[in-house]
Amino acid sequence: MSSNLVPCIIAGGSGTRLWPVSRYTMPKPFIRLHDDETLLQKTLRRAAAVTDSGKLLTVVNRELLFRFLDDYRALQLQEDCELVLEPFGRNTAAAVLLCALRVRELCGGQAQLLVLPADHLIQDEPAFAEAVRRAQELAGQGYLVTFGLQPEYPETGFGYIRTGDALGEAGYQVAEFLEKPELELAQEFVASGSHLWNSGMFCMSVDTLLTEAERYVPSLLQSVEACWQQGQHASGQDYEQVELDAETFAMVEDVSIDIALMERSDRVAVVPCRLGWSDIGSWQAVSSLAPADEQGNRIQGEVILHDTRNCYIDSPSRLTAAVGVEGLMVVDTPDALLIAHEDRSQEVKVIAERLKEKGHPAFLGHLTTVRPWGTYTVLRDDDGYKIKRIVVKPGASLSLQAHHHRSEHWIVVSGTAEVVNGEHSFLLRTNESTFIRIGEKHRLSNPGLIELVLIEVQCGEYLGEDDIVRYEDVYGRDTSGEPV
Known part of the structure; x- marks a missing residue:
């Protein structure tokens, strides 16, 4: 050294x-x-x-x-x-x-x-x-x-x-x-x-x-x-x-x-x-890192195969079945599925470039978004409402913030939440909830030693991530509308 x-x-x-x-x-x-x-x-x-x-x-x-x-x-x-x-x-x-x-x-x-x-x-x-x-x-x-x-x-x-x-x-x-x-x-x-x-x-x-x-x-x-x-x-x-x-x-x-x-x-x-x-430059390179079965298949996740050879299937979140196929690369994520022939795995970049040209969300990010305090996953996004699963790290805190166009319901699934809602501060435990009105200042923190998991239901005319005003933030982010 x-x-x-x-x-x-x-x-x-x-x-x-x-x-x-x-x-x-x-x-x-x-x-x-x-x-x-x-x-x-x-x-x-x-x-x-x-x-x-x-x-x-x-x-x-x-x-x-x-x-x-x-x-x-x-x-x-x-x-x-x-x-x-x-x-x-x-x-x-x-x-x-x-x-x-x-x-x-x-x-x-x-x-x-x-x-x-x-x-x-x-x-x-x-x-x-x-x-x-x-x-x-x-x-x-x-x-x-x-x-x-x-x-x-x-x-x-x-x-x-x-x-x-x-x-x-x-x-x-x-x-x-x-x-x-x-x-x-x-x-x-x-x-x-x-x-x-x-x-x-x-x-x-x-x-x-x-x-x-x-x-x-x-x-x-x-x-x-x-x-x-x-x-x-x-x-x-x-x-x-x-x-x-x-x-x-x-x-x-x-x-x-x-x-x-x-x-x-x-x-x-x-x-x-x-x-x-x-350089792990393609899915073919990634597949080479996994062990192959007797038919040359390399699988990650729950996969059922019949008369299938020399395939790579990465499906960590749901059951995938393949029948009578050969030489395919199959990569499954919660919001996008890739199917490509192994000889053309370098051409996946063409798909990414087209999604970029369209400004498609599947180019920009996943349904689960990482933030300094933890993660959130969009479970449903429809007209007038959005449902998220929020995970807050032990000791972490979201910014003190408000929204102009939406209200929020928080339901604790596990852990303990420390909540600021307007002029009130209180703790929420498993199966307890609170409602945050449009324009109300609020903050969510995890005072515990385990992850805080909660479900957030947003309702309003506009549910974009840029509908936010920050008043305080421990991570040094400004109040210019950056998503939380």
Whole structure:
């Protein structure tokens, strides 16, 4: 392990090929695999194992802050949690340069960055640690280092790296970066023995990165520095954050670190490695993580099969049956069902793109929505009324708020609720309820040690999540109409 190394995790992958599980408000790094850990959690744990600098830095969208903290806190890591909060995505060049500026503040220019996407899976962690050691050796010599994966088959969905001169036993200079090839060219790359998959992981010193950025992309660096200077620093209970200014961040070029710098610099090296790596880029990749039965079927949930072969069926919430089918990917969620042929699982992104164009709710989020205080699930949404199941974490509290267009009935299912309703404060226990009139200030809290579960029935002419005025909020949210 190295005390000079700061892992920098880029948690920005959208994962449209993993719809309907991956969505805008719950992107790919936050989806849970079959072992109930998210890709983000696996990345955080893996990053903590290769450094003793005591710090983990993550770049993540501001709207995903509390979802991130839930995943981070569940791991109970000892490292300090440092966060850079983006108002919206601006690709990897901006994210990596922002990490460099933050690490320079924390540890100085000689510190090294280990840049890791939050949505990749690495199963051979000893091999990963050895690859990081070799990358640090080359980074110490002034190289921008990338990790090149030994290709296992002619993949057309990845970029490739052609190796150049050897740099001792640690790696090679990069001769050329190559775009995603057609199948015939990918076969030639694999047969050559001199081409590696481009993993999107990097290691470099802060000073080297900023020097090369000043040389090749000075305007990009200047715009990132200007944005950084406008960032707002704040501290949470167990984390430090820098929230970027949206206006100046919008001026930053939307470009990848590969295009902006790695493909242009003459100081780029590659470490070849075999890591048991996958970018989990499709449902076919996800299915490979589950054990297969004698007919090649991989199932999650309650599934009944007859004369069915080589199918992946993920149906955690309801019984699914399949008869006489082969080679299908079936993924069931409460509000959307995906059926695709295994050979065309990459094309799921087309469905997600069409839903995005329509502004369809099945692109934006799930029926269950995560909030800093817990979750709510829409059970029914119809003209004039909406029914929700609300779960509040122990010790958590919703904002003090009011609604202009709806009244609410709260019925406690389990746990104890502490309620502010107008001028009255009181406790509600299982099977007790209260009614909140339109325009009445109210707050819901959980004073207990177990989750509070209640049913909320809303009635009114307008039931949108933006019908809210906040008066007080322990999570620092404003009163501009942000949904609770």
